[in-house]
Amino acid sequence: MKICVCVKHVPDPNLPVQVDPATRRLIRDPKQSIIDPADEYGVETALRLVEEHGGEVVAVTMGPPAAEDALRRAMAMGADRAILVSDEALAGSDVLGTARALAAAIRPEQPDLVICATESTDAYTGLLPGALAGLLDLPQLTFARAVSVEGSTVTVQRATETGYQVIQATLPALVTVTASVGEPRYPSFKGLMAAKRKPIEVRDIAELGLEQHTVGEPGARERVLEISAVRQVKQGRIVVDDGTGESVEEILAFLRSIQVV
């Protein structure tokens, strides 16, 4: 089976976020960006399915040239090859523009399964998978906590607020995964070395047959007016335990100061 797994290069969520006051956009420093941790679950799911059934995993992303880094990480985990959709005309794309670009890259691959994370760690809308399923005309099975394939049927445990549903569809289909699908593997040294030699195809919008007015800033229907910090990351007190019991007294003093004890 062939699986296309969508990944995104995002600012490292463990670092403080910075907003450019002039452009009101998130400062995206490629050196401080990583594969979206949520996408590693999608890569892991794809790898496990291909290990079981045979086939190929293709990582797909849209972004500037630096987004290659996210694809290399997916290939270091075990993906076979990758597609980078990159074009200056794609800058400022909204969800629909992004979905159009990814769909144009994925369609010729004719995958059995497209796997996405439920939502990205940065923009956090969770809209892309639905738009992609719509454009590719695939049934979508969302919020997966487990994914299995038998013959031409994909079965998903779909997490809900009250438990989970077991849902099925005939392949090809699109699945979105949650962190419950299983811990993503850490790339081995061999994997990291191999990833350097694996092929990445770079596609611009002309090669994908996309018209400029349907993507990027001109194609966007939603406009971001403003972005602002919710609150500063706290500057809390950090005490290193030295085994004398002093740190425990310090916690107690702190708990008294907030009147919990």
Add this chain to the structure above:
Amino acid sequence: MSQARVLVVVETVAGEARPAALELFGAGRPLADRLGGDLVALVAGSGVQAVAGLAGELGADRVLVADDPALAEPVVARVARAVETALAAADPELVLLPATTLGRDLAPLLAGRFRAAHLVNCTRIELEDQAVVATRPVYQDKLLTTVRAPRGRRIFITARSGAFPVPEPQPGRQVSIEPLAVSFTEADQAVTVTRLVEKPKGQTNLESAPVVVVGGRGVGSAENFRLVEELAAAIDGAVGCTRAVSDLGWRPHYEQIGQTGKNVRPKLYLGVGVSGAVQHTVGMRGSDTIVVINRDPNAPLVKMADFAIIGDLFDIVPRLTKRLREVRGKA
């Protein structure tokens, strides 16, 4: 009855409205008033007549009731068909859905079908003459964005749960309750539900407890959670856990805090062996005070903490429990 302006989609489960769906009335009633039109509620499910009455008491002027055994289970394509039927009947400008797993699947599907704008996971919705302006949290709630969608076309909006208050019910309001017949197509069956599995229910006061003691993967085993339980007992706190811990089966799912678990905002959150993955921190970010015991000074939760002890929890937690018992007279 005047022109329908706002439709709220009331999601039901086992004949009862989901709490997040009732909050839509808090968001939708003021919008309908501003627009000078009716607030219409779609109640979709099976055996949902009581919910229809409640929708009227909460502020709907008109309630469309799609009461059909086919809607007993939350199947996205079928509920989408019910919403489409309601849209044809009421023709509202704004459509509000809850940001539940069902709502988050429904809204993009419908927005795609109608080529309409979709404002996601909103915490504020404001009307301007030419546009709807909405605020939503992004980047694991670290930032807020304000987005604008032009009016004149239908707009789909999902409301974040907890952002809008459920209005006080007003019994005896004038309301029109109408049945809505939905015809399903074959395409609505592309995804089929073969089974429903309920989470084990259990007793916990996690969401209301002023002190919550949370154990993460660093606790190491189900047996070691005894340390967390004893600490919680010594400080009169409730026990919580991370997703990794409930996935490993060390603790029941109903104690899980975070994206796929519960949201807590206690006076004191005390994290033991919790690294602070974003999937967890979205569920505890609103805590008044965060205290952390962890080996790793670079753990994300240490950076969020008001007070962090870097060290071995197996050393520190028993000592802290003992001292708490002493000072609180529970020794």
